[in-house]
Amino acid sequence: MDPLHDWDRGQIFAVVCFYFGLAPQKEQPPTGTLGSLLKQVVGGLEEIPEEIAEALRDQKKVTSGRELRLPDIAKMFQTISASQLTLICIDALDECVPEYRLKLLDSLREIVPKPPVARIFATGEPHILDEIEKRLAGRGGVLSAGASKDDIIRYIRAGRSMDTTPEAMDSGLELGISKNILETISEMYVGAGALGNLL
Numbered sequence: 502m503d504p505l506h507d508w509d510r511g512q513i514f515a516v517v518c519f520y521f522g523l524a525p526q527k528e529q530p531p532t533g534t535l536g537s538l539l540k541q542v543v544g545g546l547e548e549i550p551e552e553i554a555e556a557l558r559d560q561k562k563v564t565s566g567r568e569l570r571l572p573d574i575a576k577m578f579q580t581i582s583a584s585q586l587t588l589i590c591i592d593a594l595d596e597c598v599p600e601y602r603l604k605l606l607d608s609l610r611e612i613v614p615k616p617p618v619a620r621i622f623a624t625g626e627p628h629i630l631d632e633i634e635k636r637l638a639g640r641g642g643v644l645s646a647g648a649s650k651d652d653i654i655r656y657i658r659a660g661r662s663m664d665t666t667p668e669a670m671d672s673g674l675e676l677g678i679s680k681n682i683l684e685t686i687s688e689m690y691v692g693a694g695a696l697g698n699l700l
Contacts, residue, residue, distance in 0.1 A: 546581070552580055
């Protein structure tokens, strides 16, 4: 993520990330996911916009500290990202609970079209591609990214060179492992759901 943070030092630039691959986050509700992203954006501001500070105070009074609703979070996101370039990165989106994933994508669709400076970059398995295209209404492109045979073999050999017990694997076993991985690996896609060009 460092290259993204350093991309353009001349602009007000926010990069926020969420990774669904970690076990505790697999069951993360969309309010928690979007709330985490919003917290990252707000945490990077020198000053919280009064509109957001007031909305948070009002929410706390009305609901006795209950979680914000998705529309509230989306509105706050729109307010902040209207004034600064915001890149929302979501990794392993396919590992989000399907029902939650649809709600999250719907909320992201609400965030992206309004301010011209918000972008979404998401990764996941191909089986959720239709969901992304439908929910984000085709406002982005999809890039395929898969490991080549040579990449996998190089990775296994690099791991083997670091092995403290190299005698445990001969070249035949290494070849068998490589072949098995190549037969079972599924292609990953990288989807950029954004209006216009990514950044």
